[in-house]
Amino acid sequence: MRKLKVILLEASLELAPSNWPYGPLIDKRYHYHKLSNFPQKWKRGRPDILHTTLLILQDSVLNREGLLELYFHTITGEVYKVRSDERVPKHYDAFKEIMAQLLQYGKVPRDSEEPLIWKAYDDLSQFVKDHGKFILMHEKGELRRVSEVVSEAIETNAAIGIGVFPRGDFRRSTIKKARKLYSIWKDSLKAWTVACKLVSSAEELLIQFS
Numbered sequence: 557m558r559k560l561k562v563i564l565l566e567a568s569l570e571l572a573p574s575n576w577p578y579g580p581l582i583d584k585r586y587h588y589h590k591l592s593n594f595p596q597k598w599k600r601g602r603p604d605i606l607h608t609t610l611l612i613l614q615d616s617v618l619n620r621e622g623l624l625e626l627y628f629h630t631i632t633g634e635v636y637k638v639r640s641d642e643r644v645p646k647h648y649d650a651f652k653e654i655m656a657q658l659l660q661y662g663k664v665p666r667d668s669e670e671p672l673i674w675k676a677y678d679d680l681s682q683f684v685k686d687h688g689k690f691i692l693m694h695e696k697g698e699l700r701r702v703s704e705v706v707s708e709a710i711e712t713n714a715a716i717g718i719g720v721f722p723r724g725d726f727r728r729s730t731i732k733k734a735r736k737l738y739s740i741w742k743d744s745l746k747a748w749t750v751a752c753k754l755v756s757s758a759e760e761l762l763i764q765f766s
């Protein structure tokens with residue numbers, strides 16, 4: 557079956573040290589000063605970007621029709637798969653709690669045989685070995701219509717990668733795993749806007765509405 561495959565990249569999802577208040581995840585809203593000496597601090601402490609983007613993707617008609625295959629990758633390297641028929645918690649605090657469980661135990665719920673989210677690959681290289689190089693959405697890529705990007709991805713069974721970090725660029729090691737870099741507008745967009753455009757376009761292509 558033809559599907560859209562999406563991987564959200566370099567999500568800033570990290571457990572806060574146990575002696576930090578307002579855990580369980582590092583969250584810039586509460587840990588701004590504590591992050592000041594961290595490397596690449598501008599890319600860290602924003603799990604809300606992953607949360608919003610996951611909610612949009614999971615609640616899309618495309619996903620509800622079973623036509624979306626969804627993964628996310630974190631800045632610490634692991635790749636997780638999200639089951640299509642389950643719901644990510646809408647409340648941000650609940651989301652942070654299950655993400656902390658995921659980082660600790662590799663799946664949520666931790667005792668389930670059919671988890672909602674689980675670790676599928678230890679790193680992005682393993683994902684690429686199984687799925688091939690991905691098409692990377694990038695504001696400085698070649699300008700393309702969204703429909704062209706989506707058609708190419710579906711026809712070639714390539715995943716589409718979207719960055720879910722707050723500022724800056726992808727790591728060089730991430731860019732090297734892309735076979736193409738495409739831009740869909742002249743300026744920088746938010747991850748959830750790009751996700752929304754991709755699923756809308758894929759719905760037009762894959763779903764018979766009549």
Ligand SMILES: C[S@@+](CC[C@H](N)C(=O)[O-])C[C@H]1O[C@@H](n2cnc3c(N)ncnc32)[C@H](O)[C@@H]1O
Nearest residue numbers: 693694695718719723724739740741744745747
């Ligand atoms: C990581 S964030 C934005 C970070 C941005 N570089 C900044 O410093 O504000 C949004 C993600 O959405 C995608 N994106 C943003 N603008 C885009 C555009 N014009 N065309 C295609 N994808 C875009 C990229 O995958 C990007 O990594």
